[in-house]
Structures are given as structure tokens and as C-alpha cells.
Amino acid sequence: MVSLKMKENALQLLQDKRRVCICLAAAMLLIGIGLFHAGRAVHTWNERSAQKGARYTVVIDPGHGGFDPGKIGINGVYEKDINLAIAKELKEILEQNDCKVVMTRTEDTGLYAEGESNRKIADLRKRCEVIDSCQPDVVISVHQNSFSQESSKGAQVFYQTTSKEGKELALLLQKQMVASLDPKNHRTAKANSDYYMLKNTAGVMVIVECGFLSNSEEAELLCREDYQRKVAWAIALGTMQYLEGNNEYGNLQDRSGELFG
Numbered sequence: 001m002v003s004l005k006m007k008e009n010a011l012q013l014l015q016d017k018r019r020v021c022i023c024l025a026a027a028m029l030l031i032g033i034g035l036f037h038a039g040r041a042v043h044t045w046n047e048r049s050a051q052k053g054a055r056y057t058v059v060i061d062p063g064h065g066g067f068d069p070g071k072i073g074i075n076g077v078y079e080k081d082i083n084l085a086i087a088k089e090l091k092e093i094l095e096q097n098d099c100k101v102v103m104t105r106t107e108d109t110g111l112y113a114e115g116e117s118n119r120k121i122a123d124l125r126k127r128c129e130v131i132d133s134c135q136p137d138v139v140i141s142v143h144q145n146s147f148s149q150e151s152s153k154g155a156q157v158f159y160q161t162t163s164k165e166g167k168e169l170a171l172l173l174q175k176q177m178v179a180s181l182d183p184k185n186h187r188t189a190k191a192n193s194d195y196y197m198l199k200n201t202a203g204v205m206v207i208v209e210c211g212f213l214s215n216s217e218e219a220e221l222l223c224r225e226d227y228q229r230k231v232a233w234a235i236a237l238g239t240m241q242y243l244e245g246n247n248e249y250g251n252l253q254d255r256s257g258e259l260f261g
């Protein structure tokens with residue numbers, strides 16, 4: 001009996017030891033998993049910290065300003081003011097979406113020194129310098145169009161003829177603007193080889209003509225804050241699609257002949 005009892009005690013002790021070992025192993029596994037995740041969290045945080053909260057740099061260039069009003073609308077509105085209003089809305093949206101935004105101007109001023117012999121060229125040259133100095137992923141230049149025939153309307157995006165990336169961005173922006181602002185707009189993204197800033201900027205740049213100030217309906221819409229925000233959202237969506245690599249687009253045809261302002 002004594003012998004049997006001792007055997008039972010020994011067996012019990014052995015089972016207890018196994019339980020302790022299993023518990024210890026489980027605890028070590030849990031600690032290991034915890035440390036692994038903690039390490040990953042620290043790693044991710046460090047990466048984000050290094051990026052200073054922004055994955056992309058975007059330059060927004062509100063066209064004209066100061067002595068240069070740009071196009072003057074059928075309702076008397078100045079293009080420079082509409083450009084700046086839309087640019088500010090766009091800045092706000094992009095900054096909430098992992099973009100560092102640099103504006104070429106934030107007020108009604110041109111980028112030229114008083115007394116400059118050719119203020120327009122000085123202004124454009126300075127804008128190009130701002131762009132080159134921050135090496136952005138993309139540059140969005142915001143403008144409004146105008147034409148001698150009042151019936152002309154609709155947003156249109158222009159890109160440097162030789163820029164494959166510029167074309168990709170322009171096609172995405174055009175698609176978003178047509179879908180968001182006016183599905184009946186048949187304008188398509190268009191190549192341009194004359195515009196000073198497109199020619200003299202190394203990066204991916206587009207000129208977004210948001211609408212025609214010579215068309216009374218569009219001129220009125222472009223003065224409205226809610227419409228300006230809608231335009232900014234369309235530009236932001238196309239820009240983010242381009243930056244995130246979602247650049248699916250159809251082969252669109254170019255059917256417009258108007259000059260842009």
C-alpha cells in the first residue's frame with residue numbers, strides 16, 4: 001500500500017511539473033508575441049515620424065494674382081480670385097490625405113518684385129523656382145478659361161506634350177472633373193507645348209482649367225463656395241488616384257481647340 005501511495009504521489013508530482021512547464025511555455029509564447037507586436041508598433045511609428053506625417057509633396061499653383069487678374073468673367077469676377085479660392089480648398093483636402101502642400105501664393109499677390117521690367121515673366125519664373133526647390137511629386141496649376149463664344153464651357157486639363165506622367169495625371173483629373181462636375185462635358189485632357197510653366201518645370205505638372213468665366217452659368221457656379229469645394233474634391237480625387245498608382249484610364253480623344261487663360 002505504501003509503495004502504491006508513493007507511486008501515486010510521484011505520478012502526481014510529475015503531472016504537476018508538466019502542467020507548470022506547459023504554463024511557463026504558454027506564458028513565454030504570449031510574452032514573445034507581445035514583444036513582436038510592440039516592436040512592430042515602434043517600427044511603424046518611427047517610419048511615420050521620419051516621413052513627418054506626409055507621404056507626398058504637392059505644389060498647388062493658383063494662377064495669376066496681384067497686378068494680373070487673369071481672365072475677367074462675364075459677371076466681372078477675376079480669375080485670380082477664383083483660382084486662389086479653389087486652391088485653398090484643394091490644399092485643405094490634400095493635407096488631410098498624406099500630402100505636404102506648398103502653395104506658390106496664398107494671397108492676392110504676384111511673385112514679382114515691384115519695378116521688375118517684365119512682371120509677368122518674373123512671376124512665372126519665380127513660380128518655377130518654388131516648384132524646383134521642393135521637388136514635388138505633382139504640381140497642380142489652377143486656372144479658369146475664357147473664350148469669345150459664350151457657349152463654350154466645361155473643365156479641361158492640360159499637360160506637357162512630352163510628359164507621360166503628366167498625361168496620366170491629366171487623364172485621371174479630367175475623368176474626375178467630368179464625373180463630378182458635369183457628365184455632359186465632352187472635353188478631354190490635352191497636350192500643350194507652349195505654356196511657360198509646363199515647359200520650364202522638371203516635375204509632373206498639369207494646368208487645370210476648372211471652367212469658362214465667359215459662360216454665364218459656369219461663371220456663377222465658380223463664384224459659389226460649395227461649387228469651388230466640389231471642384232477641389234474632383235482635383236484631389238484624381239491627384240490621389242495618380243499618387244496611389246491607381247491610374248486606370250481609357251484612351252480619350254482630344255476634341256477641343258480653345259486656348260486657355
Ligand SMILES: [Zn+2]
Pocket residue numbers: 063064070071079143144260261
Ligand atoms: Zn489663367
